[in-house]
Amino acid sequence: MSQPPIERLEARSAEIGGGITIRRALPNRHRRTVGAWCFLDHAGPMVFDAGGGMHVGPHPHIGLQTFTWMIEGEVVHRDSLGNEQLITPGQVNLMTAGNGIAHAEDSAPGPGGRLHAAQLWIALPESERRRAPAFRNYPRLPLIETGGFSVRVLAGSAFGETSPAEVYTPLVGLDLTAAGRASLELPLEPAFEHGLITLAGSARVAGEALAPGTLLYFGPGREALSVRTEAAARVLVVGGTPFAEEILIWWNFVARTREEMVAATRDWNAGRHFGPVHGSPAPPLVAPDVSGLRLKPEPGVT
Ligand code: MN
Numbered sequence: 001m002s003q004p005p006i007e008r009l010e011a012r013s014a015e016i017g018g019g020i021t022i023r024r025a026l027p028n029r030h031r032r033t034v035g036a037w038c039f040l041d042h043a044g045p046m047v048f049d050a051g052g053g054m055h056v057g058p059h060p061h062i063g064l065q066t067f068t069w070m071i072e073g074e075v076v077h078r079d080s081l082g083n084e085q086l087i088t089p090g091q092v093n094l095m096t097a098g099n100g101i102a103h104a105e106d107s108a109p110g111p112g113g114r115l116h117a118a119q120l121w122i123a124l125p126e127s128e129r130r131r132a133p134a135f136r137n138y139p140r141l142p143l144i145e146t147g148g149f150s151v152r153v154l155a156g157s158a159f160g161e162t163s164p165a166e167v168y169t170p171l172v173g174l175d176l177t178a179a180g181r182a183s184l185e186l187p188l189e190p191a192f193e194h195g196l197i198t199l200a201g202s203a204r205v206a207g208e209a210l211a212p213g214t215l216l217y218f219g220p221g222r223e224a225l226s227v228r229t230e231a232a233a234r235v236l237v238v239g240g241t242p243f244a245e246e247i248l249i250w251w252n253f254v255a256r257t258r259e260e261m262v263a264a265t266r267d268w269n270a271g272r273h274f275g276p277v278h279g280s281p282a283p284p285l286v287a288p289d290v291s292g293l294r295l296k297p298e299p300g301v302t
Helices: 258-269
Strands: 006-010 012-016 020-026 037-049 055-061 064-072 075-079 084-087 092-096 101-107 112-123 134-138 143-146 149-155 171-178 182-187 193-200 203-205 208-210 214-218 224-229 233-240 248-250 253-255
Touching: 012 037, 020 193, 037 064, 037 193, 037 233, 055 253, 055 258, 064 075, 064 149, 064 171, 075 092, 075 134, 084 092, 084 134, 092 101, 149 182, 171 182, 193 203, 193 208, 193 224, 203 233, 208 214, 224 233, 248 258, 253 258
Parallel strands: none
Antiparallel strands: 006 214, 012 020, 020 037, 037 112, 055 101, 064 092, 064 112, 075 084, 075 101, 092 134, 143 149, 149 171, 171 233, 182 224, 193 214, 193 233, 203 208, 203 224, 248 253
């Protein structure tokens, strides 16, 4: 029996608020989604002076969940529902945009600090994408020690443990951290496709070298993956059932039609629908000109 496909996808650099350069592994020119995961940014690790760090002013989202995994540093989330939440290392912030929410994210004030985080988006399926917006902070996530790895279950289930993070399609998100040499046979849900990146150090996955800047993709049909490290490393695993719906991703929106993108853009730029975000030190973002938007955007426009 032939093995399911393996793809090696290169992340690209992008800039986010505060002038921070991040590595963006999804969407990718060659693959837009892994399960419902449709966006994968890796920020840091970095050290910054007073006033530095991440400062992403108020901006809107529709049709997705934003999923923030904090590794180092502290970031204040504020949203148009009135939530103000400090996220600290080891925690997940999960914001369900549904039919529309706005938020801002700022490194916590102070004499300077650190930032190391992954921020992902999860596309909402048709049946859920117009739901009311919501926000939750998850301060504690299941942790399993096995094979020299500390496995944090960020989303979905692994090793009999289930993350409390509320998601709407079958998916998984895991942080595998090794303090040194480690070797693990990671059980997989065979119906899932998977993608792995390193957040620190390097690893071998199913015999393939994995270093920063690359996403290794494994198609459905695998029951396990061997993950090995020779030295300290941190690997992020995302997976899920291949997302069956065709989605459009443009700016901060996930939708199905050009008309939805135009309406969301005009609503935000006119100050309608999404509501204000109070307390953010950074000015609101202005949506780019939507008039030239193609029905099927070229990869890499976000
Ligand atoms: Mn956002």
